Amino acid sequence: MSRGSLRRYLMARVALTVPMLLILLTIVFLLLRVAPGDPIRATLGDRLSAEQIEERRDELGFNDPMLVQYGRYLVGALTGDLGNPVTDRRTTTEVIADTFPATFELTAFAMSVALVVGVGLGALSGRLRDTPFDVGGRLFGIVIYAAPIFWLGILAQLYFSVNLGWFPTGGRVSGFNAPEAVTGFYVLDSVLTRDWAALRTTLHHLVLPGTTLGLVFGGIFIRFVRVNMLQTLRADYVEAARARGVAERAVIFRHALKNALVPVVTIVGLQFALLLGGAILTERVFSWPGLGTAILNFLGARDYVGVQGIITFFALVVVVISLAIDVVNGLIDPRIRY
Amino acid sequence: MHAVRLRLAHAWRPFRQASPTARFLVFSGVAITVSFVLVAFVGDAVYPYGGTQYQVEAGAGTEQLDRLAEPSAEHPMGTTRDRYDVLARVIGGARLALSVVLFSTLLAMGVGVPLGLLSGYRGGRIDRLLVTLMDAVYVFPPLLLAIIVAFMLAAYLQPGVPSAAAAVGVVYIPQYFRVVRNHTLSVKEEPFVEAARSLGAKQRTVVTRYVFFNVVQSVPVIFTLNAADAVLTLASLGFLGYGVQPPTPEWGYDISQAVIDITAGVWWTAMWPGLAIVLLVTGLTLVGEGLNDVVNPLLRSRGLAGVKIGPDHALVAGHGQEETSDPATTGGTVGDR
Numbered sequence: 001m002s003r004g005s006l007r008r009y010l011m012a013r014v015a016l017t018v019p020m021l022l023i024l025l026t027i028v029f030l031l032l033r034v035a036p037g038d039p040i041r042a043t044l045g046d047r048l049s050a051e052q053i054e055e056r057r058d059e060l061g062f063n064d065p066m067l068v069q070y071g072r073y074l075v076g077a078l079t080g081d082l083g084n085p086v087t088d089r090r091t092t093t094e095v096i097a098d099t100f101p102a103t104f105e106l107t108a109f110a111m112s113v114a115l116v117v118g119v120g121l122g123a124l125s126g127r128l129r130d131t132p133f134d135v136g137g138r139l140f141g142i143v144i145y146a147a148p149i150f151w152l153g154i155l156a157q158l159y160f161s162v163n164l165g166w167f168p169t170g171g172r173v174s175g176f177n178a179p180e181a182v183t184g185f186y187v188l189d190s191v192l193t194r195d196w197a198a199l200r201t202t203l204h205h206l207v208l209p210g211t212t213l214g215l216v217f218g219g220i221f222i223r224f225v226r227v228n229m230l231q232t233l234r235a236d237y238v239e240a241a242r243a244r245g246v247a248e249r250a251v252i253f254r255h256a257l258k259n260a261l262v263p264v265v266t267i268v269g270l271q272f273a274l275l276l277g278g279a280i281l282t283e284r285v286f287s288w289p290g291l292g293t294a295i296l297n298f299l300g301a302r303d304y305v306g307v308q309g310i311i312t313f314f315a316l317v318v319v320v321i322s323l324a325i326d327v328v329n330g331l332i333d334p335r336i337r338y
Numbered sequence: 339m340h341a342v343r344l345r346l347a348h349a350w351r352p353f354r355q356a357s358p359t360a361r362f363l364v365f366s367g368v369a370i371t372v373s374f375v376l377v378a379f380v381g382d383a384v385y386p387y388g389g390t391q392y393q394v395e396a397g398a399g400t401e402q403l404d405r406l407a408e409p410s411a412e413h414p415m416g417t418t419r420d421r422y423d424v425l426a427r428v429i430g431g432a433r434l435a436l437s438v439v440l441f442s443t444l445l446a447m448g449v450g451v452p453l454g455l456l457s458g459y460r461g462g463r464i465d466r467l468l469v470t471l472m473d474a475v476y477v478f479p480p481l482l483l484a485i486i487v488a489f490m491l492a493a494y495l496q497p498g499v500p501s502a503a504a505a506v507g508v509v510y511i512p513q514y515f516r517v518v519r520n521h522t523l524s525v526k527e528e529p530f531v532e533a534a535r536s537l538g539a540k541q542r543t544v545v546t547r548y549v550f551f552n553v554v555q556s557v558p559v560i561f562t563l564n565a566a567d568a569v570l571t572l573a574s575l576g577f578l579g580y581g582v583q584p585p586t587p588e589w590g591y592d593i594s595q596a597v598i599d600i601t602a603g604v605w606w607t608a609m610w611p612g613l614a615i616v617l618l619v620t621g622l623t624l625v626g627e628g629l630n631d632v633v634n635p636l637l638r639s640r641g642l643a644g645v646k647i648g649p650d651h652a653l654v655a656g657h658g659q660e661e662t663s664d665p666a667t668t669g670g671t672v673g674d675r
Contacts, residue, residue: 016470023474034490130359138363142627146619148570150577151593151612158600158608223627270477277481281574285597295482296578299489311486318477 006330013326017319022074024315029073032308033066040086060084060305077312085298085306092309095294100313101184102172103290106213106282107275109206111268113214114275118221119264123257125222126229137222145219149278153212153285160208167208170287173201209286213278217271224267228260235259262329269325273318360628367624374618378432387413389430389587392421406599409606416606418592419599420585424606428614430587435618437499438582439568442507443561450514455553457515458522459545468515476512484509484571488580497583505580506571510564517560521553528552562626566619573615589615 040048040056048056057063061072076082082092090098118141125137161169168174172186179190179198187206190198232238233256241255242248280292287293291310298306382388393400403421407413415424457468475483488497488505495501525531526549534548575581576590584591589611596608 019470020474020477023471024478027474031486031490034493135359138627142623143616143620146566146570146616146623148573148577148590148593148612148615150574150590151608151615154593154597154600154608155612158605162601273477273479274481277479280479280481280485281577284578299485299580307486307489311482314479314482318479322473322477 009330010327013323013330017323020322021315021319024319025074025077025312026070028308028311028315029070032304032311044086056086060086073308077316082309082312083305085303085309087298087301087303088306092306092313095306096291096310096313097184099289099291099294101186102288103276103279103283103292105185105187105202105206106210106288106290107272107279109210110213110217110275110279110282111272113211114217114221114271115268117215117218119225119261121218122222122225123229123252123260126226126233126260127252129230134226138226141219141222141226143219144215145223147216148281149213149216150281150285152216153209153282156208156212157285168205170205170209170285172205172289173198174205177201209282209288212285213275213282216278217275220271221264221267225260225264228263229256232256232260265328266325269321269328272321276314276317363624364628367621367626367628370617370621371625374432374621375436377429378436381429382433385426385429387423387426389427390422390585391426406604406607415610418595418607420595422585422587424610427587427592428589428610431589431592431611431614432618434499434582434586434588435569435572435615438503438506438572439565441499441503442568442572443510443564445503445507446510446564447514447557447561450511451518451554451557453511454515454518455522455545455550458519458553459526459549461523465519469519472512472515475508476516480509481571481574484575485578485580488575492580497581498586499582502572502575502582505575506568509571510568513560513564514557517556518553521556522549525549525552559626559629562622562629566622566626569615569619569622 040053040060040062044053044056061069064072073083080093082096084091085095088095121137121140125134125141128134157169160166172178177198179186179195179202180193182189182192186202187199190196190202235256238251238255241251246255276291279288279290280296282288283290283292284296291313295307295310298310387394387403391403393402395401403413403417403423405417405421406419407417409416409424413423413425415428417423418427453468453472457465484505487508488501491497491501491504531544531548534544539548572581572588573590573593576588576592577594579591579594581588581591592611593608596604596611599605599607
């Protein structure tokens with residue numbers, strides 16, 4: 001495969017994100033204008049007089065023609081200006097900067113748990129197909145995925161926090177132990193500032209919500225890795241490796257598992273969007289001050305501007321992730337080309 | 339009549355050939371799902387309490403049910419803070435979950451399948467537009483999408499089964515679209531479609547008779563898998579307060595109401611609705627996974643149950659294709675003749 005085709009593939013893929021992004025942003029813009037009235041009236045309608053409302057509407061540009069508003073929204077979204085929420089003094093961008101690190105740490109922790117559990121149990125299940133271990137592994141995968149995250153979270157709180165007292169019930173750190181703010185990522189900040197007490201309490205708080213979220217997603221990986229393992233174990237090159245007398249361990253790990261994991265990259269990326277959704281529920285249960293909590297607060301206050309800003313951010317993240325998956329896939333699998 | 343029996347036998351064959359594990363999984367899944375349907379629609383008539391009932395007739399007046407009563411013979415799953423019987427609410431929640439799942443998947447199918455057919459059959463610009471649109475919706479966090487739709491619909495509709503079904507259903511449209519579109523792309527190149535076209539069949543006839551009935555076979559697997567997911571989405575919406583109107587029994591909402599009970603050591607208000615979700619979702623997933631195993635023969639294991647992988651197998655698959663492609667034996671037209 002020539003280098004040219006890889007570059008062509010990457011360029012075509014990047015070009016494809018433009019319409020996708022545009023469509024997503026348009027959907028977000030339209031979706032939040034489906035509701036009658038406008039953000040000001042919905043949020044503050046019963047607290048301000050008619051003139052005051054009119055004033056605020058003018059100020060925020062809600063009296064401009066729809067197309068002007070749409071244009072302003074698009075330009076803002078692409079330049080990092082996500083609007084000024086009606087119910088928060090900060091701009092949406094500031095709200096995101098304050099809350100995204102919390103959500104990122106939670107999802108990153110959860111993703112690691114999911115990968116360890118999912119790849120481990122999935123590969124073993126595939127290898128030991130139709131044995132009691134396989135049936136057990138599959139059932140575990142199905143049942144854990146069937147459990148609502150928020151319910152598992154509540155049970156984990158009940159058992160590990162309330163009954164055993166091993167972990168805190170919620171929050172990112174206890175008391176005022178937050179590390180000095182450098183990046184907002186507590187794990188990173190506490191390492192940077194060598195604040196080991198902060199690192200301890202941060203990780204301590206991460207365990208319960210991160211594991212809850214991670215186990216549920218591990219369930220998806222188990223099923224997926226297992227099926228891929230079954231397929232690769234049947235492939236000719238695995239048979240060829242066995243025929244050459246390659247040790248069974250090496251066959252499993254080097255030949256089968258490695259290839260079985262290629263499609264997992266795609267799934268990891270796709271699950272990331274799901275994981276963000278799951279984070280909303282986990283954050284609610286564990287009072288985790290992340291993006292999910294922020295959007296639920298805006299939704300509760302009927303603050304359309306805040307809601308729109310955060311969803312726009314989600315849309316941007318999701319488009320970047322799906323681009324990244326395809327690029328990584330293109331790099332590791334030369335068969336994927338346009 | 340004979341044709342029907344032949345088709346049934348034909349449809350049954352993959353089940354008989356599937357591995358014992360796959361068969362076990364499908365049958366336990368079916369058993370769980372059927373019992374939920376029974377509980378949901380018969381349990382109500384049999385069980386003495388209603389889902390939103392907090393008092394009983396006692397002599398001349400009424401008597402309130404106990405608050406947060408432990409599980410007992412009178413209330414097998416206990417009662418809630420609002421004096422509701424937990425079992426009655428679990429039964430009511432089952433009915434609600436099943437109806438929302440039914441209507442939401444019908445909605446997703448109703449939109450996704452025709453659009454997929456159109457996109458795959460027509461191709462060109464409309465195909466590109468629809469694919470990008472659906473991909474954009476597909477990559478978006480589903481729960482967030484459902485929340486936003488529910489939030490927006492709340493401005494127009496009283497939160498209830500229709501609005502919940504719409505919010506949940508929107509999420510699954512892209513999946514039906516994708517599968518149907520891709521399948522249509524391959525089916526439309528089949529010789530029998532070309533034959534129909536060259537015989538002068540109208541485009542409408544080609545699509546509805548020849549393409550549709552072949553493509554529609556891939557829908558049941560997605561349906562069962564989506565149904566499982568839809569139960570979870572509905573519960574999540576309910577948990578966050580964007581489900582149906584309280585005090586309608588709904589598992590997710592009931593769990594959210596039970597959060598405060600937990601610190602007081604009351605476990606039964608959160609436990610039972612949660613277990614009901616786990617059980618129903620597991621049942622539906624088992625059916626879906628099993629169907630997938632059965633329908634997707636590549637994953638069938640060698641040697642077990644006498645299925646051979648290789649040329650023999652290709653023959654079986656080819657035969658199936660041939661038979662279903664014959665309009666005289668397709669499900670939709672048997673009754674007409």
